[in-house]
Amino acid sequence: MGEAPCDLLEAELALDRVEALLAAELPGHMRAFAQAYAARAPLPAAPDIAGRASSATVGRRALAHPVLADRGLALLRVVAPIVIERDAGVAAARARYASTTPSWSAYAALSALRDTVAKARFGRPARDVLRSLYGAPEPASAELPADITGWRDPDGQELDLAATWAALVDRFRLGSPALSPRVSDRAAEGRTERPGVQGLTIVRAEVRPRAFVVEPGREVIVVVPPHAASPAARFAVLHELGHAVANLLAPAGLPRVLDEAVASLVARDLERATPVAIAARTRRTQLARVLAAVERGERPGDSVAPSPPWALWHDPAAQAAYVAAEELADRLAVAPDLGAALAHERARI
Numbered sequence: 001m002g003e004a005p006c007d008l009l010e011a012e013l014a015l016d017r018v019e020a021l022l023a024a025e026l027p028g029h030m031r032a033f034a035q036a037y038a039a040r041a042p043l044p045a046a047p048d049i050a051g052r053a054s055s056a057t058v059g060r061r062a063l064a065h066p067v068l069a070d071r072g073l074a075l076l077r078v079v080a081p082i083v084i085e086r087d088a089g090v091a092a093a094r095a096r097y098a099s100t101t102p103s104w105s106a107y108a109a110l111s112a113l114r115d116t117v118a119k120a121r122f123g124r125p126a127r128d129v130l131r132s133l134y135g136a137p138e139p140a141s142a143e144l145p146a147d148i149t150g151w152r153d154p155d156g157q158e159l160d161l162a163a164t165w166a167a168l169v170d171r172f173r174l175g176s177p178a179l180s181p182r183v184s185d186r187a188a189e190g191r192t193e194r195p196g197v198q199g200l201t202i203v204r205a206e207v208r209p210r211a212f213v214v215e216p217g218r219e220v221i222v223v224v225p226p227h228a229a230s231p232a233a234r235f236a237v238l239h240e241l242g243h244a245v246a247n248l249l250a251p252a253g254l255p256r257v258l259d260e261a262v263a264s265l266v267a268r269d270l271e272r273a274t275p276v277a278i279a280a281r282t283r284r285t286q287l288a289r290v291l292a293a294v295e296r297g298e299r300p301g302d303s304v305a306p307s308p309p310w311a312l313w314h315d316p317a318a319q320a321a322y323v324a325a326e327e328l329a330d331r332l333a334v335a336p337d338l339g340a341a342l343a344h345e346r347a348r349i
């Protein structure tokens, strides 16, 4: 009886400390990361606190207390992937992708290294740990889909980025006064408000589109190429703008399935004017099911591709999240208030 409140207090103080350190260090890191990515420069390492085994322990201890569980989960969603990927053996094996085309046996070795770290730190294989933090159940497999004709061919249409973003801000009421009360993560409460930075920064660079969450509910950077003149290119940009919508609407700790679901929802706008995008979505989901089956060892990798795709190598368990996200996006599509729907689904997951 005497120990529980004391343990709760200690768990909360430890959580406060790690959250405060992350809140101080992550935004600057994410801005530097986005700039380096856009410049194709070496990417900065994550702040030490984000990848420390002790940070993961703090998150796990918080999970044991119902009043802290949500914050513990939010912390683990940030920390667990970094703890696994920062392990020296995992990092060395993963880095080989940059210099060589890796083999499927090298992929198996990398996966085994990830599992060793995950079992030591979280008691389960890496894919299980990540899937549960992402909120992604194991998807059923599927047939390998055929390519979609015309998906990657330039079609003379350009995406008007400014107009597209303005329409999204309006539709999802981003940046309106209604947004501020939704920023409810405790880490944000104690800090000085910085009016004016809340919103999206778009960086143009000839790289794969990618979104960087600087501060959940407050600041996102999206890096996009100067031109997006094929359906596939416009899809990729819209998908990342969707991540911006999701992370400006939601406080910290958004599970990956929800993040991807909003990205999918926003990218579906393409389907009105570009019917090939509907077939491409079906194909993408089918492919994610196939890759998830490869990832869990149910299907040989060389039956899918001669070497491991980038996504399997660098982003374990993401495929399961993509599949679950499509079903969630169907639900979010009919929600009258996306922010409220996200809060509801987040609590459920």
Ligand SMILES: [Zn+2]
Pocket: 239, 243, 260, 263
């Ligand atoms: Zn995504």
